Amino acid sequence: MKLKIETLTADAFADFGQVIDTEICTNQFAINGGTTQRFHDLAEVETIGEARGGISIFRGDARQFPMQIEMLERHPKGSQAFMPLQQRPYLVVVAPALNDEEPDLSRLRLFYATGAQGVNYFTGTWHHPLLALEEVSDFLVVDRIGEGHNCDEFFFPEGSDIQIAAMSFEGV
Amino acid sequence: MKLKIETLTADAFADFGQVIDTEICTNQFAINGGTTQRFHDLAEVETIGEARGGISIFRGDARQFPMQIEMLERHPKGSQAFMPLQQRPYLVVVAPALNDEEPDLSRLRLFYATGAQGVNYFTGTWHHPLLALEEVSDFLVVDRIGEGHNCDEFFFPEGSDIQIAAMSFEGV
Numbered sequence: 001m002k003l004k005i006e007t008l009t010a011d012a013f014a015d016f017g018q019v020i021d022t023e024i025c026t027n028q029f030a031i032n033g034g035t036t037q038r039f040h041d042l043a044e045v046e047t048i049g050e051a052r053g054g055i056s057i058f059r060g061d062a063r064q065f066p067m068q069i070e071m072l073e074r075h076p077k078g079s080q081a082f083m084p085l086q087q088r089p090y091l092v093v094v095a096p097a098l099n100d101e102e103p104d105l106s107r108l109r110l111f112y113a114t115g116a117q118g119v120n121y122f123t124g125t126w127h128h129p130l131l132a133l134e135e136v137s138d139f140l141v142v143d144r145i146g147e148g149h150n151c152d153e154f155f156f157p158e159g160s161d162i163q164i165a166a167m168s169f170e171g172v
Numbered sequence: 173m174k175l176k177i178e179t180l181t182a183d184a185f186a187d188f189g190q191v192i193d194t195e196i197c198t199n200q201f202a203i204n205g206g207t208t209q210r211f212h213d214l215a216e217v218e219t220i221g222e223a224r225g226g227i228s229i230f231r232g233d234a235r236q237f238p239m240q241i242e243m244l245e246r247h248p249k250g251s252q253a254f255m256p257l258q259q260r261p262y263l264v265v266v267a268p269a270l271n272d273e274e275p276d277l278s279r280l281r282l283f284y285a286t287g288a289q290g291v292n293y294f295t296g297t298w299h300h301p302l303l304a305l306e307e308v309s310d311f312l313v314v315d316r317i318g319e320g321h322n323c324d325e326f327f328f329p330e331g332s333d334i335q336i337a338a339m340s341f342e343g344v
Contacts, residue, residue: 022229057197059209083257085288138194
């Protein structure tokens with residue numbers, strides 16, 4: 001199965017998390033004596049249990065296509081946000097839950113995020129690890145720092161054959 | 173008084189906050205099957221009281237120099253992080269506290285942050301609002317979202333004459 005690529009919009013992503021994008025911000029106001037526009041609270045940092053938010057940088061390899069998608073992960077105790085730091089696009093793969101333990105592979109979604117768009121996965125959203133495009137790329141990441149198990153991995157059954165096709169992502 | 177410009181390093185900034193920079197990260201490791209390097213927990217998101225962290229984007233005007241510095245602000249209930257999204261440099265002005273209510277204007281510091289460096293002001297650090305350079309620039313901001321008073325402003329006494337000189341910041 002080849003995943004169909006979709007434009008990343010707030011509505012399309014609403015079940016999985018928030019899109020961090022000034023273009024779709026509905027709460028914008030001037031601060032600092034009018035020298036700065038604040039696009040306010042585009043994403044919520046959630047941390048469950050004894051924990052806090054932390055800021056990291058992920059440096060992701062550029063992926064090669066066609067690419068087999070073989071697993072997803074989720075963070076049961078906190079949100080996780082990604083924001084590109086070099087204005088380069090990337091891919092986002094998510095799935096709703098089938099039950100408490102696994103994602104619904106029949107409802108996988110593939111989004112094309114522009115270099116001006118971040119995503120914030122809700123706590124527990126099944127998603128694929130970072131899929132940078134073009135070249136090695138840095139992303140600011142905001143996620144939970146604390147004790148306790150905060151990463152589940154789900155490896156697809158043998159023979160699943162779920163693929164991101166070799167394609168130009170331009171003009172998506 | 174003209175402020176002297178300094179290179180932004182973790183040591184020089186240690187009293188005021190954290191520098192978000194892969195170049196000075198001491199805790200880096202591979203994740204996602206070796207496809208991603210994680211520069212881990214470069215900055216701590218602090219929120220005091222009934223609150224959470226939130227992710228916003230600040231779009232700051234490019235400043236003109238020479239520029240008079242006339243005020244500082246601080247956030248008594250949370251940290252505030254800034255990360256440039258278009259790899260453009262910016263300026264950071266901070267001061268230690270003189271007492272519970274005001275910054276020590278005799279110890280103002282001016283730092284030149286590269287487009288690959290973020291800063292995270294500790295809770296309560298006196299700092300100047302965003303000082304973008306070159307052109308209008310976007311910054312990812314992680315700060316406290318919640319009720320209660322979280323911004324103090326301190327306006328300098330008349331005649332303070334504290335200035336950032338007109339200069340080229342290249343080669344700092």
